[in-house]
Amino acid sequence: MNQNQILFDRASKTSPGGVNSPVRAFRSVGGTPRFIKRAQDAYFWDENDVRYIDYIGSWGPIIVGHAHPNVVKAVQEAAAKGLGFGTPTRAEVEMAELLCDMLPSLEQVRLVSSGTEATMSAIRLARGFTGRDVLVKFEGCYHGHSDSLLVKAGSGLLTLGNPSSAGVPVAVSKDTLVLPYNDVDALKTLFKDKGDTLAAVILEPIAGNMNFVRARPEFMRTLRELCTEYGTVLIIDEVMTGFRVGEQCAQGVYGVQADLTTLGKVIGGGMPVAAFGGRADIMAHMAPLGGVYQAGTLSGNPVAVAAGLATLNIVRQDGFFDNLRQKTTALLAGFSAAAHDAGVPFSTEMEGGMFGLFFSNQAPQSYAEVMASRVDLFPAFFHAMLDEGVYLAPSAFEAGFMSAAHTDEDIASTIAAARKAFAAISHLV
Template sequence: MYRYESSKTLFERAQQSIPGGVNSPVRAFKSVGGTPVFMKSAKGAYLYDADDQQYIDYIASWGPMILGHAYEPVVKAIQEKAVHSTSFGTPTELEIEIAELIKSMVPNVDLIRMVNSGTEACMSALRLARGYTGRNKFIKFEGCYHGHADPFLVKAGSGVATLNIQTVPGVTAGIANDTLTAPYNDLAAVKELVATHKNEIAAIIIEPVAGNMGCILPQPGFLEGLRTLCNEEGIVFIFDEVMTGFRLSAGGAQQTLNIDADLVTYGKVIGAGMPVGAFGGKRAIMEHIAPLGNVYQAGTLSGNPIAMIAGYTLLQELKQKPAIYTELEEKTVYLKNGLDKVLAASGLPYVINQKGSMLSVHFSSKPVTDFASAAAEGTERFKQFFHNMLQNGIYLPPSPFESWFLNNALTKEDLDKTIEAAQKSLPQ
């Protein structure tokens, strides 16, 4: 039986100096209850907690650890780069190299700007879209999370949904009024918003495969319809690929789904898990960013050399070894099929959504295609399932509103252990 004495002690101590004892809300286990597990190391497909207990990891630091934790080439590259300084505040050749690498991998990225997080990337992309179009309003989708910048916290998924915070204090009415929301996969609702706010909408931003209300797939024709609508109305189409970028394929969701975005945003995947982000896209839009244009964005730590070398090393590996994506999808489908057999035999209502190496399990009797259906039922069962799996050495996202992320260090034995653990962990 797994025990959490050290984690409990650390959590009590943390609450004395850190709000809620955590530095990101989902880590507090509010959605599933119990004490958050404090980790002290990770290697490959495994996490090790403060009590030296091992877990098979299905969050992969929320996506970027595509090749597993402490991947040796990345660790070595960081160590070698760190001796030359951890920050310069000046341009470096490495920034050019990673920008060129990303351009060579991703469709529709003519220019790219490095930032420090996925939140900053999405915030900056929205500002750029507004500056480019001269419009203020934008459309996002209920349950999609684009970071914690004020405009994005209206009907957001992820931690906001986990904590059941529907109206976020500190977000002004003016900001909220410029944020228009529609249900995911509802093209008609988007068309109605665009018609109602004719020539007022700067951008539509979307997770092309949503990962912040579980793994939610775009229904056939949905993204294509949005692309057409943006073309017709002069709206900037932004793909938030903080989760899908370089995970679904070397070219991300644009390549996998064959949909062109005008701007695309990335998070820590381009730093192999380091705190970094980027936004990029079509030259005609990106040239409006300072110093070329008048849309201002800056950051002392943008292009940080440690993050850049980590990301460059990971992305080079992904580009040079495309079979990684085939292997990852095969592992994910194997896990999905195993879970499907277990849950089908249980008699419980369930839905398993999966795309590439993203997956989520919902204890729902109906298809899960948007935030409303993700939140409609099964959250109590997920709590039981999460803790039962944890006791069997499987670390899942501590929320029913988060995608699972597989990494390529997972072995068939790991997947079989996970399927066996699911058999022992079925909720009531």
């Protein structure tokens, strides 16, 4: 019997859509979600005992591989001392010190439990620091599911955003402006017209929820210059890219420093840890020092922080990212060759251990270009890969992730599966 289907039927009776996060439901690709019961290194096994080579890595955090012995040991030792205290701990201090040491733009940091909480808090802090209300975000970037961030572009270039989720009042979204990603002219026009009203600009330097779309260097430089000129807080959302794309996150890749940074995923090593931090003069506005309130019962949980510390101490070892880049490069070269041989329009993008796969001849640079690609080919490709034991994100709009645990044999097996999958969908082109 198909245990995945049995569990999905059960789950659908007690949870909306049978899942606790929407993309897990396979709605965009069709079929039955896989219920995973265990994982090790670069693999996980579903309830039917089918093994998959995993390229989602819990949506990014599992950069060192599943159940890494150092991480498991750290969690076990921390759990044996107690699951939580609601008080400060040594581990929280060590985590903050490590983050500030690894990322130059961090002078102070506060730990929280999720990326959504980090971005929500950073925005509140930016508004409290500047005394302004207006937030700017970019089309196609995802910063969590708090109300002011669930906004899509309006009908005109600089129009106010409109709620993109039911349950978000228009009054909440009225202070959020949405611009096209990578559009330098739109950015300059906005600051010229409204710069003295802008509290913050929040940006994913590599947008991982429209697959993988990187900011152009000119766009990043211009954004940094304009925020400095107008006293607007630049929030770089590195929840996905933080210690995933390089030793100093995406800020190291671009040579651009944020005023505030949000982090998550990798810093928890698979457990719920996130953070926001940046300039000390801005962070001084946080309670208990200042008037911007934020609190969390589970913030800095000792077991979760132990997992994050163990993971970061592996990531910061010499040669870690060089090895990860080599693996990702080899994988994408194999995908591209296989697609070319099958006559399927295809392109890739990558940075560190994060990558994107596109059914288009050139990698997109904006949400509109992503939507113009052959996203209709993805469901068939996804299932063809799944049938070959390769688990990609079940959506054409999600990035993929390489781990240090993937072997040369895993990559070769994945490329062999891709050759079969591209051949299987070639008639759809």
